[in-house]
Amino acid sequence: MNTIYAKMTEEEIDREQIRLAGEILRRGGLVAFPTETVYGLGGDAFNPESSRKIYAAKGRPSDNPLIVHICRLEDMERVAARVTREARLLAEAFWPGPLTIILPKRPELPLETTGGLDTVAIRFPSNKIAKAMIDAGGGFIAAPSANRSGRPSPTLAQYCREDLDGRVDMIIDGGQVGLGLESTIIDLTDTTPIILRPGFVTWEKLQEVLGNVNAGSLVPDLNDETAPKAPGMKYRHYAPQGNLTIVDGPQDKVTAYINEKISIHRSEGIRTGVICTEETKNVYAADLVKSAGSREDEESVARELFRILREFDDEGAGEIYAESFDSTGIGRAVMNRLLKAAGQRIVHLG
Ligand code: AMP
Ligand code: MG
DSSP states (O other): OOOEEEEOOSSSOOHHHHHHHHHHHHTTOOEEEOOSSSOEEEEETTOHHHHHHHHHHHTOOTTSOOEEEOSSGGGHHHHBSOOOHHHHHHHHHHOSSSEEEEEEBOTTSOTTTTTTOSEEEEEOOOOHHHHHHHHHTTSOEEEOBSSOTTSOOOSSHHHHHHHHTTTSSEEEEOOSOSSOSOOEEEEOSSSSOEEEEOOSSOHHHHHHHHSOOBOOOSSOOTTOTTSOOOTTTTSOOSOOSSEEEEEESOHHHHHHHHHHHHHHHHHTTOOEEEEEOTTTTTSOOOSEEEEOSOTTOHHHHHHHHHHHHHHHHHTTOSEEEEEOOOOSTTHHHHHHHHHHHTTTOEEEOO
């Protein structure tokens, strides 16, 4: 398949290209598009064949459900069987924006789109290109992140191209995304609302609107049979090709530990990468040292993380060490993605 490339900005939307994207989506094709979180890979949510194509293009297991993207508040009712009071409160407070709400699904929505579940994940993104494309494509666009399964989510169109060129009909380049981590997912189908994936809409903010919210686990405990299960959590996520280890503890110990590893790996001929911050970028002797921004600026760390993981792949980092971050506020989302990328490998130094 020959992938069509389009380029535009939120300020200057190319109406002709959006019309073409809409046509592709309506006839069952796939379009990768920018959102405020990461790039998505979209298909018509009501067309089971489109959803099958999304799984195939990504190499994604078909029991890992997709998120249905809408561009009008009232369209929630077209995919959810019941729109609860809590769902309305959240939609009013955070939409359009980086929050995904899980509700019971309407029977008309194909099971292919929801990974076989009787619930649906719904999001109304704020990115103007995304909104225009969803509208042009019929209003209901199923989309996971636009990466090959297991790789870090794309924060630039060039990463969609690397992963999906020739596998999708169109890729819309809208520049670097603003946030860089996927949406917060909150499940409203149980007695107490529970966060299945932390993101920019933090636990603290959700509690302000709903009162009691279960923060969920920082990362799914794969051995705990009683823990709530987020679909897809059993799969490898965001993983770089090198071995990633998170190192937690006082900075002087972290520095010493990582520097010792660097010299061991160097003697073995292995290139080592370090994910650090502005404050510490000069303390490591690694081949590849990447600052994700200042520790004070968690939003920068969130925005840069997936780009850094991809760059390490391109640069052949065999071993990667990451500093640890506070898991409050947006830091919770950062640590969740880091722990998943590291296969939960974390070293605690006293
Ligand atoms: P992605 O944006 O690529 O992470 O893919 C969408 C993610 O949304 C899936 O991996 C699930 O974790 C989550 N999701 C989608 N639908 C549901 C649902 N009905 N229930 C729980 N989680 C869901
Ligand atoms: Mg994904």
